[in-house]
Amino acid sequence: METRNYKALKGVAFTVALLCAVHIIWLCAQTWFISGMGSSEGEINWSEDVYPFQLTVLLARLLFCTAYYATIIIFIVRTIKGLKSGIIFPQSNVPLLFTTAGCYFIGTLMSDNFDNILLTQTPNATYFAIESNTILITFIYIIFALLYKIAANVSEENNLTI
């Protein structure tokens, strides 16, 4: 790979990884403040009727959104490591991309419903509303993961062509 392309890819990758790390910190801090002391976005109105549901949404949002950004960081680290050793599409990234798609779907689902379930004045929602964008972007992630899988196989085959 050309040095210029490698440097550009490395630069972008580091920026994305940094943004993801900042997002994780922000998400943890936000969950801490919002569940404890309240924040500019409003306080959680705990309701005894739907308390387990509210708690599940709060924790699932933190868990899956953090996992989503973490998988992106791992993807970038593996890509950079692979590039150093001459592997453009590491096989280990394939299952990771499917995990990213799953985490994105659940994390976004929780985030989209966060206000309705936790921050509203009279919380009584016991259902999730799914936005079409969430489904669409999840499918795009899955398509990307499948294409990556094909690319990884072709790359491996190419490496074993003498």
Added chain:
Amino acid sequence: MSIIVNVDVMLAKRKMTSGELAERVGITQANLSILKTGKARAVRFSTLDAICRALDCQPGDILEYKED
């Protein structure tokens, strides 16, 4: 796979080392090892041509088909 690579046999017949062959063919020793151990998925015609030239043999002397 049912294709067997007999590079080792030819190397012994020609009294040539793997390193020498790799150098003459223009491939790395690691790639030659992949070929010898049967891990290769494909062989380029250009590589086959270079191996045959270096070992002074026919493709059939290097590659053999054996039913599983």
